[in-house]
Amino acid sequence: MFFNFTGESDIAADEFYMKQALKEAYLALEADEVPIGSVIVCKNRVIARGHNLTERLNDVTAHAEMQAITAAANHLGGKYLADCTLYVTMEPCVMCAGALYWSQIGRIVFGAYDPKRGFSRILPNPLHPKTEFVGGILGNECGLLVKEFFRKKRQ
């Protein structure tokens, strides 16, 4: 997967890769999992993908980001992701933010904000000092997917 963009913070590139993360979220939805997806991009290429599998794997740690972090490290042959960007459809939770800290990931781009469980409500900032982040990229679509999932579950 390749996108020829001009800079790390290019909005079109971020939206392009967020759509890839959304594809993963739809795979979670098909499996009746909370529809959250993630990809990790390194040098303009998607090197890892993940979607939420907590029900299927019967494992609370099986969030999209956790699987993408592990897959990216496998791909790179090293556990640090300083040259990578993680795209995820929802703001990472505290667990995932803690994992992203350890990975020293260069950049995080997330879709919908999560005011209840998102990492940005905790202090001090749990991310690595070198990690940049931006939220709200395709935020409406990303958030609506999760909202609709839970609305249908409550019916």
Added chain:
Amino acid sequence: MFFNFTGESDIAADEFYMKQALKEAYLALEADEVPIGSVIVCKNRVIARGHNLTERLNDVTAHAEMQAITAAANHLGGKYLADCTLYVTMEPCVMCAGALYWSQIGRIVFGAYDPKRGFSRILPNPLHPKTEFVGGILGNECGLLVKEFFRKKRQ
């Protein structure tokens, strides 16, 4: 593994199970990993064990607690650990505390405090409201193991 104790908060029982977690930490040490170990106890039985394997697995998420949480859920056939106690030789980091939140674990007992990366320095408390925790159980031994590991690495 069984210990016939009188109450959930019995110090002798906590020390007994912390020694089991320390055994796991020594296994990590033998593998030249940061020596941190963990066990999960349910109804007076150790149902899961884990030790830090971040180097061997080339995976920042491979903390002792994360492996124990996954193993305990496998053992129980359910991903919630409300009736369980996690013993871990060091105060859980933000990632592990976030995972423990999702597991809704009943109780956490840790050895040495970790003022740099431990969860107790972040706000709001990242644990589940129903999770009790206590720190400092065999804290000196647990902490010294890690200190010595890093002292030798620096030599």
